[in-house]
Amino acid sequence: MNKILEKNLFQNRDHNHQACISEALDTANKICSAHEARFTPIRRRILELIWKSHEPVLAYDLLRILRREKDNTEPPTVYRSLDFLMEYNLIHKIESLNAYVGCSYAHRPHIGQFLICTECNQFVEIDSSKISKTILTEARQSGFEVASQTVEIYGQCPKCR
Ligand SMILES: [Zn+2]
Ligand SMILES: [Zn+2]
Numbered sequence: 001m002n003k004i005l006e007k008n009l010f011q012n013r014d015h016n017h018q019a020c021i022s023e024a025l026d027t028a029n030k031i032c033s034a035h036e037a038r039f040t041p042i043r044r045r046i047l048e049l050i051w052k053s054h055e056p057v058l059a060y061d062l063l064r065i066l067r068r069e070k071d072n073t074e075p076p077t078v079y080r081s082l083d084f085l086m087e088y089n090l091i092h093k094i095e096s097l098n099a100y101v102g103c104s105y106a107h108r109p110h111i112g113q114f115l116i117c118t119e120c121n122q123f124v125e126i127d128s129s130k131i132s133k134t135i136l137t138e139a140r141q142s143g144f145e146v147a148s149q150t151v152e153i154y155g156q157c158p159k160c161r
């Protein structure tokens with residue numbers, strides 16, 4: 001990916017984020033109805049909370065917010081909703097941070113890669129089939145069968161540099 005595009009992806013985070021959130025919820029709604037899956041209020045609220053944050057979100061923080069809204073929210077409810085949202089590619093887990101992010105490419109099959117700023121924790125998801133194909137090819141040459149890929153790249157975003 002070239003530098004200009006990378007910069008744009010990070011800058012995109014600044015403008016009208018409310019529109020991004022609405023669009024993400026809308027897309028999720030469409031994807032769920034296409035699969036006849038239930039986009040329940042809790043699933044919707046969790047997706048909204050994840051999108052509201054510009055940083056990867058911990059399950060614990062979601063639970064804390066949800067408990068403020070509804071006293072008896074239990075951790076398994078949150079984890080089940082997170083699993084559901086991941087199953088439909090509406091969110092991804094950043095394994096190294098054990099935190100969740102909203103997916104910008106939910107409408108199409110993809111394997112995302114993440115650029116994560118170590119200063120401000122902002123991130124962008126890139127969708128480079130070149131990277132994922134190279135990983136598959138290299139792994140196959142070693143006789144290795146890939147079950148899943150997690151590519152998390154750390155550095156500094158344009159603002160923090
Ligand atoms: Zn994605
Ligand atoms: Zn930064």
